[in-house]
Amino acid sequence: MxxxxxxxxxxxxxxxxxxxxxxxxxxxxxxxxxxxxxxxxxxxxxxxxxxxxxxxxxxxxxxxxxxxxxSVRILAGDFQPAKSMRRVLATNSDIIATLGPAQPSTEQFSLFRRYLDSRHQRGGMSDMSALDYAIMVEDSHVNTRVIEYRRREPGDGIAGTPRGELLAVALTDMMSDGLSMVYSFFNPDLEKRSLGTFMILDHINRTKTLGLPHVYLGYWVKGSPKMGYKTRYQPQEHLTARGWELADPARDV
Known part of the structure; x- marks a missing residue:
């Protein structure tokens, strides 16, 4: 034995x-x-x-x-987008999203650098090189995928890989109970598109399609303005000392 x-x-x-x-x-x-x-x-x-x-x-x-x-996770099956979120979906109806292997590209890194230089100049990732980015994407022993969001071009969706401009990228773990958004970035010049919101909505829809319950968003930090957006996606659960509990939107502000 x-x-x-x-x-x-x-x-x-x-x-x-x-x-x-x-x-x-x-x-x-x-x-x-x-x-x-x-x-x-x-x-x-x-x-x-x-x-x-x-x-x-x-x-x-x-x-x-x-x-x-x-820790925050969205209950994908019960989620209904607010009016403002439906507008985001409509604004980005010209985007085509492609799920692929966790492989970095020069095009991705160029967009990543634009995002960091605009949004996180003093952050811990601000000095990342192309090699650092490649390691971030590839150094995974779990089921990780890259989702590329491109502007739709004539002929996209009929055959071949989408050819339009790369607008956003999400690094996502495929889990047994849903999707975990590890890291995402987007073109910072396209503020009116609300691409960060659009990617979360896309992950919720993908999770529903897979028949899985959760989208993991990482940490919400009460009192931190940069993390406040995470409580907009209701219903959601927060991890407490008693386990995962349904969040109260009126309290979590």
Missing amino acids: NTQTTPSPQFYLTAPAICPYLSGEMERKVFTHLVGPRAAEMNDLLTQGGFRRSQNIAYRPACEACRACV
């Missing part, structure tokens, strides 16, 4: 660092490596437990004096 057991993941704690979301706070994270044949299974379990993935690392906040970071 084989009595050998599968090794359990080893967890580590980072040193304190300045919180990028709340002024005056310090952050710490607990993390583990997602490698080996059980990486996809472990990614599912950890994401459902409030972790996020970055390359082959799964992490979650472990701050000593703050609990502002809350």
Whole structure:
């Protein structure tokens, strides 16, 4: 009889660092490596437990004096877009989205750099090179895909790969209970298109089509304006000490 057991993941704690979301706070994270044949299974379990993935690392906040970071997942089957969201869908009806393997391209990196230089000049990713970007996309032991959003050109959808201008990109994990939006970026000059909103709506529709329940959005941080958009997609659940609970939109502002 084989009595050998599968090794359990080893967890580590980072040193304190300045919180990028709340002024005056310090952050710490607990993390583990997602490698080996059980990486996809472990990614599912950890994401459902409030972790996020970055390359082959799964992490979650472990701050000593703050609990502002809350894991959020949209209940895709019950979601109905608000009037403003329906306008976003109509505005972007000329976009064609293509799901493909997790492979980087020069075109993607060019758009990624435009996005960072416009929106996140002082962020932790601001100095990423083409090699760094390639690693971010490819360094995954789980079921990861890239979704490209392009302006529709004559002939697109009939045959071949869409040829229109690349407007947005999403790096997405395909999980057993839904989709997890790992990272997304878009053309910052097309503000009227609300491409960030459009990509989330597209992920909700894809999750519905797959017959799966959840779209994982990562962390909502109460008090951080840059994270406020995540509570717009209702109904949604927040991970609490009691487990996943239906969020109250009136409270979470």
